[in-house]
Amino acid sequence: MLVLASASPRRREILSRFIADFHVIPSNAEEKCSSTVPEECAVELARLKAREVYSRVGGTVIGADTVVSIDGKILGKPGDENEAYEMLKSLSGRIHHVTTGYCIIHEGREISGSVTTEVKFRNLDDELIWAYIRTGESMDKAGAYGIQGKAGLFVEWIKGDYYNVVGFPMEIIWKLRELGFDVLSR
Numbered sequence: 001m002l003v004l005a006s007a008s009p010r011r012r013e014i015l016s017r018f019i020a021d022f023h024v025i026p027s028n029a030e031e032k033c034s035s036t037v038p039e040e041c042a043v044e045l046a047r048l049k050a051r052e053v054y055s056r057v058g059g060t061v062i063g064a065d066t067v068v069s070i071d072g073k074i075l076g077k078p079g080d081e082n083e084a085y086e087m088l089k090s091l092s093g094r095i096h097h098v099t100t101g102y103c104i105i106h107e108g109r110e111i112s113g114s115v116t117t118e119v120k121f122r123n124l125d126d127e128l129i130w131a132y133i134r135t136g137e138s139m140d141k142a143g144a145y146g147i148q149g150k151a152g153l154f155v156e157w158i159k160g161d162y163y164n165v166v167g168f169p170m171e172i173i174w175k176l177r178e179l180g181f182d183v184l185s186r
């Protein structure tokens, strides 16, 4: 049994493009990391999510966590609209990094890693930032934006895996293939 330990509809949708049969069991793990290094933090949280679900249901479990970072500072999900504004303002006109940590527990063994994508935003004026926040797309997303939605407009360029920005890097699918899963069966 393959289990996606995630409440994210984006992760479910991306995995379902490659694998027909899997269960979705969101993790109850508390999302608190001990590191301030984006890669370490994302992998630590991905492990916590995967382990919590594995301890309940076993099988092969995938956990993932996405963080946005700029100037060495990690931006998680905004707590409110003002925080979303501060995050988007800090990303305006600049390059930032989106890192997804992942952990696959398979036959009791953990395979984990992280993938980072570089993203350059256009200059965003306050009117645009507030109009975007009013769309409601900010609130459940790291860095207060979703590249797959209207914030696609903010992106001047990206370097690396697009799916990683959405929260589910192709490296996870690649690892599943190495573990023997038929990833092009759909």
Ligand SMILES: Cc1cn([C@H]2C[C@H](O)[C@@H](COP(=O)(O)OP(=O)(O)OP(=O)(O)O)O2)c(=O)[nH]c1=O
Binding pocket: 005, 006, 007, 008, 010, 011, 026, 027, 049, 064, 065, 066, 067, 068, 077, 098, 140, 141, 142, 143, 145, 146, 147, 148, 165, 166, 167
């Ligand atoms: C930067 C960015 C983030 N995101 C999303 C991906 C993640 O769902 C979310 C970051 O929060 P996460 O804590 O990684 O994931 P989650 O809480 O949505 O789901 P779960 O912990 O149950 O797996 O932000 C986008 O959808 N698009 C983007 O462009």
